[in-house]
Amino acid sequence: MQDIVAVLGQAWITSVMLLAVRIAALLFLTPVLYAVSMPAPVRLAIVLGLACVIALPLAGSGTAAVVDVGALIQAVLVEASIGATLGLGVLAAFAGFGLAGRLIDIQVGFGIAQVFDPLTRSRLPILSAIFGLFAAVFFFTIEGHHALMRGLAYSVELFPIGQGWTPAAAAEPVLKQFGALFALGFALAAPVVLGLLLVEFALGVVSRNLPQMNMLAMGIPVKIAAGLLALSVWATGFGAPASRLYAAIYQSWTGWFAQEGRR
Template sequence: MSFSYTEFLQWIGGYFYPFVRIAAMLSIVPLFAIKSFPMRGKVLLSIFITIAAAPSIAVPPPVDPFTWKGVLFITQQVLIGLAMGIIFLVVFQAFVVAGHLIAMGMGLAFAQMADPTSGVTAPIVSQYFTIIVSLLFLALNGHLVVIQIVIDSFEYLPIGTSFLNQDSIRSVFEFGSYMFASGVLVALPAITALLLINVSFGVVTKAAPALNIFAVGFPVTLLTGLVLLSLTSPILLPHLQELIHAAGDTIARFRLRD
């Protein structure tokens, strides 16, 4: 039984290049990219997904990965995986933006803690939204949707065809606007109510200058913000579902056009 070098390259292409795309995506998608998830676990998960998905992926042309063409293939897979990962990262960052807006209105912008998904500091309200959204994402089988999307991408973005076209790259940047638009929509009821309260305190301060507004206003805005957080939590699910569908539609636009 002989095993030629060309067959070896085909075997490498059938497993190695899909592994690169899958690993690149999982390295940036929230829940998979958290600091507490060890790197060894991410690599093993990418390997297992690749082994399970490789039989359904079209085998690319045999290319030596140590040549310039092989490097281009690897770069292509990394860019595609990162582009899809960034889109799902925007889904979670939209709720972080909402937490920032609400925290500033209720006076908790100074209360910050380390974000386990990104490693940077964020207001505690943003952390509250991140935890709730992460649990909802798992309850909706969002982690399975992420894996399915990256596997389906090999059908309309085969290995070795070309890089993302101009329209695909533009759609990634345009999807970034969802981070701010959805964040404002989630936080709009709370920040509107807090704004009215602050305006009311401004009128009271003008009418009674001797009143220590800081001693009275901060507890009121804080308690009101906590009540508004409990009222805002039920609307997180429909916003998350809408963002997940929008993320899937954006990735579907990556299809190569003739």
């Protein structure tokens, strides 16, 4: 261990540990790592590996090592806050998919049928869990993990490891993204919700003209069939609003980085 410290330098090892805190706060706050079932030691190894790779250019840079306990705790909290702020953007995008799934679940009637969701580690309605899994698959399909790593690497340049930052610069971009979350999330489910609303109107007309029919027994299977049919048809146009949800992540980060760069 002493030989490793002598070769790499105490300052670089401290930088790796602090950067690992930033990466852990980013990844553990988002469902990215939970998309694939893996043990906790494997997740820790991934975080440390990414920290070593990103911090490799800092080796031998002459960065002073943090030796004071109070300064070290403060640096850990700073790194955790930066990583958590980055993670909020990713979390908002995944929450948009969850919102779309909940809207369809309520309209179809799947709200009471819940399954275990591995992404959120909780029980969710069926379509909400499916939307969450689709969000993770779509994220990796459009190479969102590559853009995530590029944003993380740029954050190291903009916010040097262990140094302070101004949370006020991130407030406006993050709030704008969360404000657009409901519109973008509804855009994912809007055609299906509209189709189910028309089915509700049709069932209401039938119930008005044929009061002897049990609309509760007939309406539920009709809405389920109509909802799944509308969802399968809408799947061909699902990519555009989903891409806008993920584009909002990088727009939020870009706005934050731009405001921080002007300071």
